[in-house]
Amino acid sequence: MTVRPYPKIELHVHLEATIRPARLLEIARRNDLRLPVRTAEGLERTFRFRSFRQFVRLWIATTSVLRRRRDFHQVVVDYAGELADQGCLYAEPLFSPSEPVSRGVTWQEVFEGYCDGAAEARERHGVELRFTPDVTRDFPPEIGEQVAAWAVRYRDRGVVGLSLGGSEHRFPPGPFTRAFAIAREGGLRAAPHAGEMAGPASIRGALDDLGAQRLRHGVRAVEDAALLEELAERGVVCDVTPVSNLRTGVVRSLDEHPLPALLQAGVRCSIGSDDPVLMRTSLTADSDVAVRLGHTPRAMYEHALAGAFCDGRTRARLAAAGAAFDWDAALSVP
Numbered sequence: 001m002t003v004r005p006y007p008k009i010e011l012h013v014h015l016e017a018t019i020r021p022a023r024l025l026e027i028a029r030r031n032d033l034r035l036p037v038r039t040a041e042g043l044e045r046t047f048r049f050r051s052f053r054q055f056v057r058l059w060i061a062t063t064s065v066l067r068r069r070r071d072f073h074q075v076v077v078d079y080a081g082e083l084a085d086q087g088c089l090y091a092e093p094l095f096s097p098s099e100p101v102s103r104g105v106t107w108q109e110v111f112e113g114y115c116d117g118a119a120e121a122r123e124r125h126g127v128e129l130r131f132t133p134d135v136t137r138d139f140p141p142e143i144g145e146q147v148a149a150w151a152v153r154y155r156d157r158g159v160v161g162l163s164l165g166g167s168e169h170r171f172p173p174g175p176f177t178r179a180f181a182i183a184r185e186g187g188l189r190a191a192p193h194a195g196e197m198a199g200p201a202s203i204r205g206a207l208d209d210l211g212a213q214r215l216r217h218g219v220r221a222v223e224d225a226a227l228l229e230e231l232a233e234r235g236v237v238c239d240v241t242p243v244s245n246l247r248t249g250v251v252r253s254l255d256e257h258p259l260p261a262l263l264q265a266g267v268r269c270s271i272g273s274d275d276p277v278l279m280r281t282s283l284t285a286d287s288d289v290a291v292r293l294g295h296t297p298r299a300m301y302e303h304a305l306a307g308a309f310c311d312g313r314t315r316a317r318l319a320a321a322g323a324a325f326d327w328d329a330a331l332s333v334p
Contacts, residue, residue, distance in 0.1 A: 004087065005085075005086055005087030005284065006087055006297045006301075006325065006327070006330035007087055007088075007089050007301055007321055007322060007325055008083075008086060008087050008088040008089070008271075008283055008284075008287060008300070008301065008304075009088065009089065009090045009091065009270065009300075009301055009304035009305060009308060009318065010083065010088055010090075010091040010092070010093070010270075010271075010272050010273065010283050010304070011091070011092045011191075011214070011237075011239045011270045011272055011304055011307055011308065012094075012216050012217075012239035012240075012241055012270065012272030012273075012274055013079075013091065013093045013094065013272050013273050013274060013275075013276065013283070014093070014094050014095070014096070014134070014165075014274065014275050015072075015075050015076060015079060015093045015094065015095045015114070016062075016063040016066065016075070016095060016096065016099075017063075017274070017275030017276065017277055017278045017279070018075065018078070018079040018082070018093075018275075018276055018277055019062075019063075019075055019078070019277060020040075020078070020277060021040035021041075021043035021044055021047075021277075022040045023074070023078060024043060024062060024065060025038070025039075025040060025043070027065050027066065027071050027074070028065040030068075030071075031065055031067045031068065031071070033064070033065045033067070035061070035062065035065065036061055036062075043062070046058065047277065047278050047280065056167070058278060060099075062278075063099065064099075064103065066100055066105075067100065067103065067104075067105055068105075068109070068113070069109045069110075069112055069113035069116075070113065071113065072095070072100075072109075072110055072112075072113025072114045072117060073113045073114070073116050073117040073120070074117070075114075075117065076093075076113075076114055076117025076118055076120075076121055076129065077117050077120050077121050077124065077125075079093070079121075080117075080118075080121030080122075080124070080125040080127040080129060081121075081124070081125050082282070083125070083127045083283065084125040084126060084127050086282065086283050086284045087284075088127060088283055089126075089127065089128065089318060089321055090127070090128045090129075090130075090308065090310065090314065090318055091127065091128075091129050091130075092129075092130045092131065092132050092160065092161070092191075092308060092309060092310075093129065093131060093132075094131070094132055094133065094134045094163050094165070094216075095110070095114055095131065095133055095134065096133070096134045096136050096165065097110045097111065097133055097134075097147055097150065098135070098136050098139050098143050098144075098146070098147055099136065102139075107146070107150045111133075111150055111151075111153070111154045111157070111159075114131060115131070115154055115157040115158055115159075118130075118131070118157075118158050128310070128314055128318075129158065130158050130159070130160040130161075130308075130309060130310055131151075131154075131158055131159045131160065131161075132159070132160060132161035132162060132163045132191050132309070133147055133150075133151045133159065133162060133163065134147075134163040134164065134165040134166075135147045135148065135162060135163065135164045135165070135166075135176055135179055135192075136165060136166045137164060137165065137166030137167055137168065137170070137171035137176070138166045138167050138170075138171065139166075141175040141176050141178065141179065144164075144176050144178075144179035145178055145179045145182055147162070147179065148162055148179040148180065148182040148183040148186070148188075149182055149186075151183060151186070151188055152182065152183060152185075152186030152187070152188060155186060155187055155188060159188065160188060160189060160309035160310065161183070161188050161189040161190060161191050161214075161309045162179070162180060162183035162188050162189075162190055162191070162192075163191050163192055163193065163216060164176055164179075164180075164192035164193055164194075164206070164210065165192075165193045165216070166193075167197070168193055168194065168196055168197045168198045168202055169197040169198045172198075172201075172202065172205050173192060173194065173202065173205040173206050173209045173210050174205055174209045176192075176209075176210065177209045177210065180192075180209075180210040180211060184211060189213050189214075189309045190206075190210050190211050190212045190213050190214070191212065191213065191214040191215065191216055191239070191307075191309070192206045192210050192212050192215070192216065193206075193215075193216040193217055194206035194212065194215050194216070194217065194218060195215060195217050195218040195219055195220040195221055195238075196216075196217035196219065196220070196245070196248075196250055197248070197250070198220070199220045199223055199224075200220060200221060200223050200224035200227050202220075203215065203218060203220070203221055203224075203227060203231075204227065207230075207236070212236070213236065213309075214236060214237045214238075214239065214307045214309075215231075215236060215237070215238045215239065216239045217238065217239065217240065217241065217245075217250075218231065218236070218238030218239075218240070218262075218267075219238065219240060219245060219250065219257070219258040219259070219262065220250075220258070221238070221258075221262070221267070222258040222261045222262065222265075228261075228262070228265045228267065229265065231265075231267045232265050232266035232267045235268065235306070236267070236268075237268045237269070237270055237303060237304070237306055237307025238262060238267055238268070238269050238270070239269075239270045239271075239272050239307070240259055240262070240269045240270065240271055240272070240290070241271070241272050241273060241274035241279075241286060242254055242257050242259060242271075242286055242289045242290060242293065243273070243274075243279055243280075243281035243285060243286050243289060244273070244274035244275060244279045244281070244286075245257060247279045247280075247281075254289055254292075254293070257289075257293055259290060259293045259294070259295065260293050260294045263294060263295060263299075268303040268306055268307065269290075269295065269300075269303055270300065270303050270304035270307055271283075271286050271287050271290045271295065271300050271304070272286065273285070273286050274286075287300060296327075297327060297330040298322070298327040298330070301322050302322065305318055305319060305322065
């Protein structure tokens with residue numbers, strides 16, 4: 001008997017880190033580029049890192065092969081197929097446009113590729129996708145402002161928000177205030193990374209300087225009781241990625257993960273896979289971990305829906321799907 005997975009919503013996944021090794025090699029060959037190793041098995045062995053710094057180097061080395069509109073398109077469609085197999089109905093993936101642009105790709109080619117891919121993903125796999133492009137902190141703030149301006153241009157093609165990623169421990173959010181103002185003035189919402197590699201001060205900056213309406217991670221809010229209470233009172237959803245937090249050393253073990261403390265404080269937490277291929281995880285695997293830590297399948301879905309930046313019609317459809325599902329059965333089915 002085939003058991004249908006319970007419905008899921010993913011709000012925190014980087015598309016560049018969803019590419020399977022065989023596909024990555026295919027794209028590299030197509031663009032006449034070389035990766036550090038030449039076999040899928042070799043790439044899988046390479047995807048073993050011991051620190052956040054090593055992870056960033058691996059990210060740059062592998063994602064640098066993305067050079068054409070077709071590449072970005074293919075990445076979206078491939079991952080949507082994986083999401084559909086896991087029961088995911090809706091996702092708000094991230095991509096970092098400034099990185100391919102720095103290699104000579106045009107802004108338009110990046111955005112067109114991803115947005116066209118979302119349209120095909122909907123038709124082929126039935127997964128609804130919206131985008132929240134990532135401003136890379138490691139680049140000058142002026143580049144972030146360009147990311148924001150291009151994101152606004154593609155608001156009618158499925159871009160709904162702006163994120164801030166990169167080296168959080170080195171670059172605070174303050175210098176990127178203008179980028180997020182551009183996004184806000186253009187009708188986009190804010191979901192920056194904060195509270196992962198830096199502590200409560202980073203979260204406070206994301207809220208006050210960037211107007212964050214949702215947080216990617218946010219787990220280190222548990223270090224500040226007043227901040228934790230504020231997140232709960234304001235209804236700020238934290239997009240939590242337990243396995244990623246383990247892989248990058250944010251927590252020493254999953255048993256020590258802050259998710260239970262966040263939930264106990266009343267903070268709503270969606271669950272995502274962050275960088276599934278590089279982190280050797282999946283939306284299902286992270287959801288399983290979250291359940292072991294005290295979350296429930298239904299609460300994960302409802303918390304994510306509360307934090308989603310989608311339009312009213314999509315929200316109503318997702319709410320109806322959640323209401324129609326037998327969540328009691330899901331307690332024993334991943």
